[in-house]
Amino acid sequence: MSGNEKNTEQLILDAARNVFIEKGFDGARMQEIADTAGINKALLHYYYRSKDQLFESVFRESLSTFFPRIFEVMSFPIELSEKIKLFIDSYIDIILQNPHIPAFILHELNRNPARITDILPFTEKTMSGLLSSLSQEIKTAGFIEISPEQLVTNMISLCIFPFIARPIIQPIFLGNDADRFDEFIQNRKTEVTQFILNALTKK
Amino acid sequence: MSGNEKNTEQLILDAARNVFIEKGFDGARMQEIADTAGINKALLHYYYRSKDQLFESVFRESLSTFFPRIFEVMSFPIELSEKIKLFIDSYIDIILQNPHIPAFILHELNRNPARITDILPFTEKTMSGLLSSLSQEIKTAGFIEISPEQLVTNMISLCIFPFIARPIIQPIFLGNDADRFDEFIQNRKTEVTQFILNALTKK
DNA sequence: GTCTATATTGTGATAGAC
DNA sequence: GTCTATCACAATATAGAC
Numbered sequence: 001m002s003g004n005e006k007n008t009e010q011l012i013l014d015a016a017r018n019v020f021i022e023k024g025f026d027g028a029r030m031q032e033i034a035d036t037a038g039i040n041k042a043l044l045h046y047y048y049r050s051k052d053q054l055f056e057s058v059f060r061e062s063l064s065t066f067f068p069r070i071f072e073v074m075s076f077p078i079e080l081s082e083k084i085k086l087f088i089d090s091y092i093d094i095i096l097q098n099p100h101i102p103a104f105i106l107h108e109l110n111r112n113p114a115r116i117t118d119i120l121p122f123t124e125k126t127m128s129g130l131l132s133s134l135s136q137e138i139k140t141a142g143f144i145e146i147s148p149e150q151l152v153t154n155m156i157s158l159c160i161f162p163f164i165a166r167p168i169i170q171p172i173f174l175g176n177d178a179d180r181f182d183e184f185i186q187n188r189k190t191e192v193t194q195f196i197l198n199a200l201t202k203k
Numbered sequence: 204m205s206g207n208e209k210n211t212e213q214l215i216l217d218a219a220r221n222v223f224i225e226k227g228f229d230g231a232r233m234q235e236i237a238d239t240a241g242i243n244k245a246l247l248h249y250y251y252r253s254k255d256q257l258f259e260s261v262f263r264e265s266l267s268t269f270f271p272r273i274f275e276v277m278s279f280p281i282e283l284s285e286k287i288k289l290f291i292d293s294y295i296d297i298i299l300q301n302p303h304i305p306a307f308i309l310h311e312l313n314r315n316p317a318r319i320t321d322i323l324p325f326t327e328k329t330m331s332g333l334l335s336s337l338s339q340e341i342k343t344a345g346f347i348e349i350s351p352e353q354l355v356t357n358m359i360s361l362c363i364f365p366f367i368a369r370p371i372i373q374p375i376f377l378g379n380d381a382d383r384f385d386e387f388i389q390n391r392k393t394e395v396t397q398f399i400l401n402a403l404t405k406k
Numbered sequence: 407g408t409c410t411a412t413a414t415t416g417t418g419a420t421a422g423a424c
Numbered sequence: 425g426t427c428t429a430t431c432a433c434a435a436t437a438t439a440g441a442c
Contacts (some may be wrong), residue, residue, distance in 0.1 A: 008425080029417070030417075031416095031418090032420060039427095041418080042419085042428080045420075049419090051418065051419090088422095103309070103310065106368060106370070107306065107310045109371065110370055111227070117374060123376065131376075143240060146394065147390075150391065153365055153391075154369075154398060155214065156367075158394060159354075161360035161363065161364040162356055162360065164364075165309060167316040167319055168309075168312065168319065172323075173330075173355075189351065195353075198404075199398045199399070201406055203401075211408090233436065242409095245408075245411095248407080327428075351436090362431090
């Protein structure tokens with residue numbers, strides 16, 4: 001091996017990721033994946049027996065890029081308000097690096113909701129532990145009464161939704177200039193953080 | 204006509220709506236639409252020349268169910284806090300009646316973002332008028348400084364996202380009992396309203 | 407308007423040479 | 425491991441009888 005060439009398996013996975021994320025499972029074509037990888041269809045089936053298997057690899061990888069990070073920051077031993085600040089900032093940054101993955105994951109999960117039970121990297125126990133300690137932290141911080149589920153849902157909604165709804169937000173609010181979307185999102189980092197922290201503060 | 208039979212065109216449109224919304228354009232099959240409508244494929248093409256045309260009808264209809272309502276309430280002559288309350292409540296109600304349409308619309312728009320320019324029921328002028336008067340109302344109400352674009356984005360995110368992310372929210376937060384999702388959403392009506400109004404209030 | 411039958415093309419997957 | 429050629433079937437669309 002001369003060194004700077006990626007191995008074929010990785011080449012295929014990269015191509016498949018791009019095509020599946022852009023087109024979805026149903027819209028993706030093995031031919032297009034092969035073309036993108038610079039190889040032919042037969043080789044695709046040599047490495048991954050079927051379209052389903054190739055998709056499965058891409059999907060698991062995508063899910064694991066995003067999912068654990070949601071609760072990672074939330075278990076840091078810092079003040080809740082700092083957690084929230086850190087979460088919003090870092091989570092929006094992650095999405096900025098892979099802006100189409102949230103829509104991809106959610107579309108595929110809606111297409112087949114059962115999929116998630118196979119893949120979920122959490123036990124119910126881990127989850128209920130996180131939720132009950134978050135519940136405690138909300139009280140300790142002197143915030144308004146809110147269930148941890150509703151709070152987490154709100155945080156994630158405010159981070160992710162604008163990326164999924166970009167085809168609407170861009171033309172309605174920002175016109176044709178794509179740069180303004182980046183600006184809009186960068187502003188949101190502080191805007192959303194302040195919005196949430198203020199919402200949680202009693203009067 | 205004996206009375207209680209719908210005409211075939213409507214029968215087809217109903218079937219197409221169900222199938223397209225569940226499977227998306229790429230996943231939908233003309234055969235399945237025909238079966239659902241209780242007719243055969245040839246008749247589909249008799250009424251709608253192609254799959255694209257049939258889809259176009261369904262998509263336009265779906266978009267017009269949802270889109271205008273977003274800004275309808277926002278132009279009522281009532282206090283901003285009342286508008287927000289009314290908007291959250293009525294918008295979540297609309298989504299509850301068509302819980303899969305938001306994911307459908309957003310997926311199809313991401314598949315082809317250009318589509319929206321053909322269909323948008325708003326002129327840029329109407330939009331900028333709404334935004335600048337909303338901007339004024341935020342000041343008049345004595346709320347925190349926030350751009351109308353960010354506020355509207357937040358409101359819509361908090362209403363719509365939980366429906367799109369249901370395949371994640373349900374198993375993580377609510378277990379297997381589907382009824383708990385309805386409960387969760389019903390709670391959100393007041394939770395989200397309070398969350399937003401509190402976020403907008405200066406301390 | 408509605409059907410059966412069929413044309414035509416697209417698509418995932420495999421066989422087999424090198 | 426990689427390719428060309430091809431199979432088998434799925435899917436949109438049309439022709440033509442009733």
